[in-house]
Amino acid sequence: MSTNVLRTPDGWWAVRNERAVRIDTKAVTTAELLADRTAVREAAASTDSGTPVADLVALPPVTTPCRVVAQMVNYRSHAKDSGFTGDIPPTFFRKASGSVSGPHDTIVRPAHVNFLDYEVELGLVMGATLPVGTVVEEQDLPSYVAGLVLTNDVSARDVQLTKTQFYESKSYPTFTPTGPYLALLEPEDFDRLIDLRLRLSVNGVTRQDRTLADMIVRPAQALTLLARFQTLDPGDLLLTGTPGGTALKAPPKPVEKIAALLPPTLKWKAFFNGQAKNPLYLRDGDLVTATIATPDGRIDLGEQRTAVGAAT
Numbered sequence: 001m002s003t004n005v006l007r008t009p010d011g012w013w014a015v016r017n018e019r020a021v022r023i024d025t026k027a028v029t030t031a032e033l034l035a036d037r038t039a040v041r042e043a044a045a046s047t048d049s050g051t052p053v054a055d056l057v058a059l060p061p062v063t064t065p066c067r068v069v070a071q072m073v074n075y076r077s078h079a080k081d082s083g084f085t086g087d088i089p090p091t092f093f094r095k096a097s098g099s100v101s102g103p104h105d106t107i108v109r110p111a112h113v114n115f116l117d118y119e120v121e122l123g124l125v126m127g128a129t130l131p132v133g134t135v136v137e138e139q140d141l142p143s144y145v146a147g148l149v150l151t152n153d154v155s156a157r158d159v160q161l162t163k164t165q166f167y168e169s170k171s172y173p174t175f176t177p178t179g180p181y182l183a184l185l186e187p188e189d190f191d192r193l194i195d196l197r198l199r200l201s202v203n204g205v206t207r208q209d210r211t212l213a214d215m216i217v218r219p220a221q222a223l224t225l226l227a228r229f230q231t232l233d234p235g236d237l238l239l240t241g242t243p244g245g246t247a248l249k250a251p252p253k254p255v256e257k258i259a260a261l262l263p264p265t266l267k268w269k270a271f272f273n274g275q276a277k278n279p280l281y282l283r284d285g286d287l288v289t290a291t292i293a294t295p296d297g298r299i300d301l302g303e304q305r306t307a308v309g310a311a312t
Contacts, residue, residue, distance in 0.1 A: 070121070
């Protein structure tokens with residue numbers, strides 16, 4: 001059975017239902033906590049009545065600095081929304097770890113960003129070093145992945161598209177809300193990953209709702225592909241892609257063909273004039289709610305509630 005861990009300004013807590021028990025550990029970073037699993041298990045098994053979770057202030061359970069890597073277009077529904085056909089080559093990009101924020105922190109929209117998008121994603125938190133050249137089979141996942149977190153890969157689409165720049169467009173401060181829980185998995189829990197359901201709503205209206213069955217490149221294969229060139233260490237974070245339902249969608253084929261005939265400046269002007277009419281992009285004052293869980297609650301990463309606000 002997975003163990004949910006909460007991080008607060010006062011330290012680390014093991015969560016049982018709606019109450020939390022303080023973990024007796026000197027760990028400051030996520031990597032240090034993962035090296036002290038005995039203390040986590042003792043807190044989870046404690047008979048202490050604990051503290052109501054609602055009384056605690058949740059910080060991101062992944063501490064920074066760390067590596068934050070993400071997969072691009074890794075759900076079939078997202079590929080369809082994005083206009084991809086045929087095989088999609090697995091692609092990774094980096095996010096600045098300074099973008100990691102708490103599960104209830106405000107998403108701050110930079111003043112120059114007009115097309116702010118959301119992407120609920122399952123995050124894998126590494127528990128062991130993944131050296132370059134490692135081949136990860138399904139049965140090997142517990143040896144490398146310690147647990148899971150709920151994340152939102154917030155994206156400035158006007159920066160991403162005009163500059164073909166993923167790093168900047170996804171790395172502004174508060175652009176990776178993470179948590180509330182770090183779900184530390186037992187080996188048998190990995191068989192349930194396929195049942196995890198990702199949901200995201202804006203102002204109570206559902207935008208994204210898919211299970212991992214919609215995923216194209218699953219975690220073991222993703223880690224193998226990433227290990228061709230990238231080392232990961234304990235506490236590092238891999239975001240595994242988002243389902244369809246984001247605000248950004250590919251234009252219809254006739255529109256795409258016409259746009260291809262335009263000079264780049266006119267093409268982007270026409271595209272963003274059209275996007276300006278899209279009501280799905282995040283606006284100041286919106287409330288984004290996201291969850292990831294199995295239907296039976298065996299794995300439940302908690303709920304994010306993040307408001308959207310303009311930079312001051």
